[in-house]
Amino acid sequence: MSIQALEGRTALVTGAARGIGAAIARRLHADGANVVVSDVLTTEGEALVGSLGTRALFVHHDVGDEAAWQQAIAAAVQRFGALHVLVNNAGIYEPGAVGETTVEAFERMVRVNQTGTFLGMKCALEPLRAAGGGSIVNVSSIAGVMGFPGACAYVGTKWAVRGMTKTAAVEFAPHHIRVNSVHPGFIDTPMLAANPAEANAAGVEATPLKRIGQPDDIAAAVAYLAGDGASFVTGTELLVDGGYVL
Ligand SMILES: NC(=O)c1ccc[n+]([C@@H]2O[C@H](COP(=O)([O-])OP(=O)(O)OC[C@H]3O[C@@H](n4cnc5c(N)ncnc54)[C@H](O)[C@@H]3O)[C@@H](O)[C@H]2O)c1
Numbered sequence: 001m002s003i004q005a006l007e008g009r010t011a012l013v014t015g016a017a018r019g020i021g022a023a024i025a026r027r028l029h030a031d032g033a034n035v036v037v038s039d040v041l042t043t044e045g046e047a048l049v050g051s052l053g054t055r056a057l058f059v060h061h062d063v064g065d066e067a068a069w070q071q072a073i074a075a076a077v078q079r080f081g082a083l084h085v086l087v088n089n090a091g092i093y094e095p096g097a098v099g100e101t102t103v104e105a106f107e108r109m110v111r112v113n114q115t116g117t118f119l120g121m122k123c124a125l126e127p128l129r130a131a132g133g134g135s136i137v138n139v140s141s142i143a144g145v146m147g148f149p150g151a152c153a154y155v156g157t158k159w160a161v162r163g164m165t166k167t168a169a170v171e172f173a174p175h176h177i178r179v180n181s182v183h184p185g186f187i188d189t190p191m192l193a194a195n196p197a198e199a200n201a202a203g204v205e206a207t208p209l210k211r212i213g214q215p216d217d218i219a220a221a222v223a224y225l226a227g228d229g230a231s232f233v234t235g236t237e238l239l240v241d242g243g244y245v246l
Contacts, residue, residue: 004032005227009134010080012036012072014063014120015090017044019189020139023215024087024222029056031223034080038063038072039090055080063090063116069123076127083127084134085226088117088161091139093191098152106153113157114164121168121179133176135226138165139218140181142241162237169235178234180225185241187213208243 011028015021017039029035029052037052038061039045049058057079061072076083092112094105117138128134143151144158162181169179186192186203195203204212221240224230239245 004030005223005229006085007032009084009226010034010036010076010082011085011087011226012038012076012083012124013087013089014038014061014116016087017041017048019191020184020187020215020218021087021089022048023219024089025056026052027216027219027223028085028087028226031227033085033226036072036076036079063088063120064111066119066123069119073123073127082131083124084131086120086124086128086134086136087139087222087226088120088136089139090116091157091191093151093154093194095150095154095194096152097150101152106156109153109157110160113154114160117161118164121164121172125172125175125177128172128177129175134178135230136165136168136172136177136179137222137225138162138179138181139222140165140183140237142183142185142239142245144181144183145237145239145245165237166235173234178225178230180230180233180235181237182218182221182225183237183239183241183245184218185213185239185244187215187218189215203244206244207241208246211242213240213242 011033016025016037034055045058049056059072140161141158143155144162165181
Protein backbone atom coordinates (compact mmCIF):
# COMPACT_ATOMS: atom_id res chain seq x y z
CA MET A 1 0.00 0.00 0.00
CA SER A 2 1.41 3.40 -0.94
CA ILE A 3 1.84 6.05 1.73
CA GLN A 4 -0.78 8.77 1.38
CA ALA A 5 0.26 12.41 1.01
CA LEU A 6 -1.06 13.56 4.39
CA GLU A 7 -0.75 10.38 6.40
CA GLY A 8 0.08 11.11 10.04
CA ARG A 9 -0.89 14.79 9.73
CA THR A 10 -3.81 16.45 11.48
CA ALA A 11 -5.84 19.17 9.76
CA LEU A 12 -8.46 21.49 11.21
CA VAL A 13 -10.92 22.86 8.65
CA THR A 14 -13.30 25.64 9.66
CA GLY A 15 -16.77 25.99 8.16
CA ALA A 16 -16.47 22.33 7.19
CA ALA A 17 -20.05 21.19 7.76
CA ARG A 18 -21.07 21.90 4.17
CA GLY A 19 -20.02 23.47 0.88
CA ILE A 20 -16.36 24.03 0.10
CA GLY A 21 -15.25 23.24 3.66
CA ALA A 22 -16.90 19.81 3.60
CA ALA A 23 -15.17 19.02 0.29
CA ILE A 24 -11.83 20.10 1.77
CA ALA A 25 -12.37 17.93 4.86
CA ARG A 26 -13.27 14.91 2.70
CA ARG A 27 -10.26 15.43 0.41
CA LEU A 28 -7.71 15.87 3.22
CA HIS A 29 -9.18 12.80 4.94
CA ALA A 30 -8.93 10.81 1.71
CA ASP A 31 -5.29 11.91 1.46
CA GLY A 32 -4.66 10.28 4.83
CA ALA A 33 -5.01 13.17 7.31
CA ASN A 34 -6.79 13.13 10.63
CA VAL A 35 -9.47 15.77 10.14
CA VAL A 36 -11.14 18.10 12.61
CA VAL A 37 -14.42 19.36 11.14
CA SER A 38 -15.17 22.72 12.75
CA ASP A 39 -18.45 24.58 12.28
CA VAL A 40 -21.42 26.16 14.03
CA LEU A 41 -23.73 23.69 12.20
CA THR A 42 -23.67 20.72 14.57
CA THR A 43 -26.05 18.32 12.77
CA GLU A 44 -24.34 18.67 9.38
CA GLY A 45 -20.84 18.59 10.91
CA GLU A 46 -21.53 15.46 12.93
CA ALA A 47 -23.08 13.78 9.88
CA LEU A 48 -19.93 14.47 7.84
CA VAL A 49 -17.70 13.10 10.60
CA GLY A 50 -19.94 10.02 10.82
CA SER A 51 -19.56 9.44 7.07
CA LEU A 52 -15.77 9.75 7.30
CA GLY A 53 -15.61 7.17 10.06
CA THR A 54 -12.16 6.94 11.56
CA ARG A 55 -9.66 9.82 11.89
CA ALA A 56 -12.37 12.50 12.13
CA LEU A 57 -13.69 14.71 14.92
CA PHE A 58 -16.42 17.37 14.98
CA VAL A 59 -15.99 20.48 17.10
CA HIS A 60 -18.68 23.13 17.51
CA HIS A 61 -16.67 26.26 16.92
CA ASP A 62 -17.54 29.89 16.21
CA VAL A 63 -14.46 31.31 14.46
CA GLY A 64 -15.16 34.84 15.75
CA ASP A 65 -14.64 33.71 19.35
CA GLU A 66 -11.05 33.45 20.62
CA ALA A 67 -11.93 31.15 23.54
CA ALA A 68 -13.71 28.81 21.11
CA TRP A 69 -10.54 28.70 19.00
CA GLN A 70 -8.46 27.66 22.03
CA GLN A 71 -10.97 24.90 22.79
CA ALA A 72 -11.13 23.66 19.18
CA ILE A 73 -7.35 23.46 18.83
CA ALA A 74 -6.97 21.83 22.25
CA ALA A 75 -9.55 19.22 21.23
CA ALA A 76 -7.63 18.53 18.01
CA VAL A 77 -4.30 18.13 19.81
CA GLN A 78 -5.83 16.03 22.58
CA ARG A 79 -7.48 13.64 20.11
CA PHE A 80 -4.76 13.36 17.47
CA GLY A 81 -1.56 14.44 19.27
CA ALA A 82 -0.60 17.51 17.19
CA LEU A 83 -1.83 20.03 14.61
CA HIS A 84 -0.11 20.30 11.22
CA VAL A 85 -2.62 21.97 8.88
CA LEU A 86 -5.16 24.76 9.42
CA VAL A 87 -7.68 25.70 6.74
CA ASN A 88 -9.47 28.97 7.49
CA ASN A 89 -12.49 28.40 5.26
CA ALA A 90 -15.51 29.60 7.30
CA GLY A 91 -17.16 32.61 5.75
CA ILE A 92 -20.40 34.50 5.34
CA TYR A 93 -21.61 36.63 2.47
CA GLU A 94 -24.32 39.30 2.49
CA PRO A 95 -24.56 41.46 -0.63
CA GLY A 96 -24.70 45.22 -0.23
CA ALA A 97 -23.45 48.33 -2.00
CA VAL A 98 -21.47 50.90 0.00
CA GLY A 99 -24.46 53.19 0.41
CA GLU A 100 -26.77 50.39 1.50
CA THR A 101 -24.60 48.37 3.89
CA THR A 102 -25.36 48.80 7.58
CA VAL A 103 -22.56 48.91 10.13
CA GLU A 104 -24.10 45.78 11.68
CA ALA A 105 -23.89 43.81 8.43
CA PHE A 106 -20.37 45.11 7.77
CA GLU A 107 -19.22 44.01 11.22
CA ARG A 108 -20.90 40.60 10.92
CA MET A 109 -18.79 39.83 7.84
CA VAL A 110 -15.61 41.25 9.39
CA ARG A 111 -16.11 39.11 12.50
CA VAL A 112 -16.34 35.79 10.65
CA ASN A 113 -14.25 36.30 7.51
CA GLN A 114 -11.49 38.58 8.79
CA THR A 115 -11.32 38.26 12.59
CA GLY A 116 -11.96 34.52 12.25
CA THR A 117 -8.98 34.09 9.94
CA PHE A 118 -6.77 36.27 12.14
CA LEU A 119 -7.70 34.31 15.27
CA GLY A 120 -7.09 31.01 13.50
CA MET A 121 -3.57 32.00 12.52
CA LYS A 122 -2.89 33.46 15.97
CA CYS A 123 -4.16 30.43 17.90
CA ALA A 124 -2.55 27.84 15.60
CA LEU A 125 0.92 29.41 15.70
CA GLU A 126 2.17 27.68 18.85
CA PRO A 127 0.71 24.23 18.08
CA LEU A 128 2.12 24.35 14.53
CA ARG A 129 5.50 25.40 15.89
CA ALA A 130 5.34 22.59 18.42
CA ALA A 131 4.66 20.15 15.56
CA GLY A 132 7.87 21.30 13.85
CA GLY A 133 6.04 23.32 11.19
CA GLY A 134 2.98 23.06 9.01
CA SER A 135 0.69 24.74 6.52
CA ILE A 136 -2.09 27.32 6.83
CA VAL A 137 -4.46 27.81 3.90
CA ASN A 138 -6.78 30.82 4.04
CA VAL A 139 -9.83 30.78 1.77
CA SER A 140 -10.23 34.24 0.25
CA SER A 141 -12.07 34.79 -3.06
CA ILE A 142 -11.85 36.42 -6.45
CA ALA A 143 -13.40 39.19 -4.35
CA GLY A 144 -10.00 39.38 -2.62
CA VAL A 145 -8.18 40.49 -5.76
CA MET A 146 -10.70 42.80 -7.48
CA GLY A 147 -13.74 44.92 -6.70
CA PHE A 148 -17.33 43.68 -6.89
CA PRO A 149 -20.00 46.38 -6.99
CA GLY A 150 -22.73 45.42 -4.53
CA ALA A 151 -20.49 43.42 -2.19
CA CYS A 152 -18.62 46.12 -0.29
CA ALA A 153 -18.10 44.50 3.12
CA TYR A 154 -17.44 41.01 1.76
CA VAL A 155 -14.82 42.34 -0.68
CA GLY A 156 -13.13 44.23 2.16
CA THR A 157 -12.84 41.11 4.29
CA LYS A 158 -11.49 39.00 1.44
CA TRP A 159 -8.80 41.56 0.57
CA ALA A 160 -7.93 41.55 4.29
CA VAL A 161 -7.50 37.77 4.22
CA ARG A 162 -5.12 38.11 1.28
CA GLY A 163 -3.06 40.80 3.05
CA MET A 164 -2.93 38.96 6.38
CA THR A 165 -1.84 35.80 4.54
CA LYS A 166 1.22 37.52 3.06
CA THR A 167 2.12 39.09 6.41
CA ALA A 168 1.83 35.81 8.32
CA ALA A 169 3.78 34.02 5.57
CA VAL A 170 6.81 36.19 6.35
CA GLU A 171 6.32 36.12 10.13
CA PHE A 172 5.83 32.34 10.32
CA ALA A 173 8.48 31.27 7.79
CA PRO A 174 11.25 30.91 10.43
CA HIS A 175 9.02 28.33 12.13
CA HIS A 176 8.60 26.31 8.90
CA ILE A 177 4.94 27.26 8.72
CA ARG A 178 3.76 28.12 5.21
CA VAL A 179 0.77 30.43 4.76
CA ASN A 180 -1.09 30.75 1.45
CA SER A 181 -4.46 31.93 0.19
CA VAL A 182 -6.87 30.27 -2.23
CA HIS A 183 -9.21 32.43 -4.31
CA PRO A 184 -12.30 30.59 -5.54
CA GLY A 185 -14.41 31.93 -8.39
CA PHE A 186 -18.12 31.09 -8.63
CA ILE A 187 -18.52 27.76 -6.79
CA ASP A 188 -21.69 25.71 -6.51
CA THR A 189 -22.53 25.96 -2.77
CA PRO A 190 -25.37 27.30 -0.60
CA MET A 191 -23.50 30.64 -0.32
CA LEU A 192 -24.46 31.63 -3.87
CA ALA A 193 -28.16 31.60 -2.90
CA ALA A 194 -27.57 35.12 -1.52
CA ASN A 195 -27.21 36.38 -5.12
CA PRO A 196 -30.00 36.75 -7.66
CA ALA A 197 -29.92 33.78 -10.07
CA GLU A 198 -29.14 36.15 -12.98
CA ALA A 199 -26.02 37.45 -11.19
CA ASN A 200 -24.68 33.92 -10.73
CA ALA A 201 -25.50 33.05 -14.35
CA ALA A 202 -23.64 36.18 -15.47
CA GLY A 203 -20.68 35.17 -13.31
CA VAL A 204 -20.49 31.76 -14.96
CA GLU A 205 -20.86 33.37 -18.39
CA ALA A 206 -17.90 35.65 -17.60
CA THR A 207 -15.80 32.62 -16.63
CA PRO A 208 -13.58 31.62 -19.57
CA LEU A 209 -13.90 27.89 -18.76
CA LYS A 210 -17.70 28.36 -19.00
CA ARG A 211 -18.78 26.34 -16.02
CA ILE A 212 -19.50 26.84 -12.36
CA GLY A 213 -16.75 25.57 -10.07
CA GLN A 214 -17.32 22.60 -7.79
CA PRO A 215 -16.23 22.42 -4.13
CA ASP A 216 -13.83 19.60 -5.11
CA ASP A 217 -12.00 22.04 -7.42
CA ILE A 218 -11.12 24.12 -4.35
CA ALA A 219 -10.36 21.06 -2.23
CA ALA A 220 -7.73 19.95 -4.76
CA ALA A 221 -5.96 23.32 -4.50
CA VAL A 222 -6.06 23.23 -0.71
CA ALA A 223 -4.71 19.66 -0.67
CA TYR A 224 -1.78 20.80 -2.82
CA LEU A 225 -0.96 23.76 -0.57
CA ALA A 226 -1.36 21.63 2.58
CA GLY A 227 1.07 18.96 1.43
CA ASP A 228 4.79 18.60 0.86
CA GLY A 229 4.44 19.18 -2.89
CA ALA A 230 4.10 22.86 -1.97
CA SER A 231 7.06 22.87 0.44
CA PHE A 232 8.64 25.92 -1.30
CA VAL A 233 5.35 27.80 -1.68
CA THR A 234 4.42 30.45 0.85
CA GLY A 235 2.60 33.77 0.65
CA THR A 236 1.13 32.93 -2.72
CA GLU A 237 -2.43 33.56 -3.90
CA LEU A 238 -3.84 30.66 -5.87
CA LEU A 239 -6.79 31.59 -8.08
CA VAL A 240 -9.14 28.68 -8.70
CA ASP A 241 -11.69 30.52 -10.78
CA GLY A 242 -11.88 29.07 -14.29
CA GLY A 243 -9.97 32.10 -15.52
CA TYR A 244 -12.45 34.73 -14.21
CA VAL A 245 -9.69 37.11 -13.07
CA LEU A 246 -7.81 37.59 -16.30
N1 LIG B 1 -19.26 29.69 -3.09
C1 LIG B 1 -18.53 30.58 -3.74
O1 LIG B 1 -18.81 30.92 -4.90
C2 LIG B 1 -17.31 31.18 -3.08
C3 LIG B 1 -16.49 32.00 -3.87
C4 LIG B 1 -15.35 32.57 -3.31
C5 LIG B 1 -15.03 32.32 -1.99
N2 LIG B 1 -15.85 31.53 -1.23
C6 LIG B 1 -15.46 31.31 0.17
O2 LIG B 1 -15.37 29.93 0.43
C7 LIG B 1 -15.61 29.70 1.83
C8 LIG B 1 -16.66 28.61 1.97
O3 LIG B 1 -17.89 29.10 1.45
P1 LIG B 1 -19.03 28.16 0.84
O4 LIG B 1 -19.30 28.63 -0.53
O5 LIG B 1 -18.73 26.74 1.10
O6 LIG B 1 -20.27 28.67 1.74
P2 LIG B 1 -21.29 27.91 2.70
O7 LIG B 1 -22.21 28.96 3.19
O8 LIG B 1 -21.84 26.72 2.00
O9 LIG B 1 -20.36 27.37 3.87
C9 LIG B 1 -19.81 28.24 4.83
C10 LIG B 1 -19.66 27.46 6.12
O10 LIG B 1 -19.11 28.36 7.10
C11 LIG B 1 -19.81 28.15 8.30
N3 LIG B 1 -19.75 29.32 9.19
C12 LIG B 1 -20.40 30.50 9.04
N4 LIG B 1 -20.17 31.30 10.08
C13 LIG B 1 -19.34 30.61 10.91
C14 LIG B 1 -18.72 30.90 12.15
N5 LIG B 1 -18.94 32.08 12.79
N6 LIG B 1 -17.92 29.98 12.71
C15 LIG B 1 -17.71 28.78 12.09
N7 LIG B 1 -18.27 28.44 10.93
C16 LIG B 1 -19.07 29.36 10.35
C17 LIG B 1 -21.23 27.86 7.86
O11 LIG B 1 -21.99 27.24 8.90
C18 LIG B 1 -21.00 26.96 6.66
O12 LIG B 1 -20.91 25.60 7.02
C19 LIG B 1 -16.04 31.05 2.41
O13 LIG B 1 -14.92 31.66 3.03
C20 LIG B 1 -16.44 31.84 1.17
O14 LIG B 1 -16.33 33.22 1.39
C21 LIG B 1 -16.98 30.96 -1.76
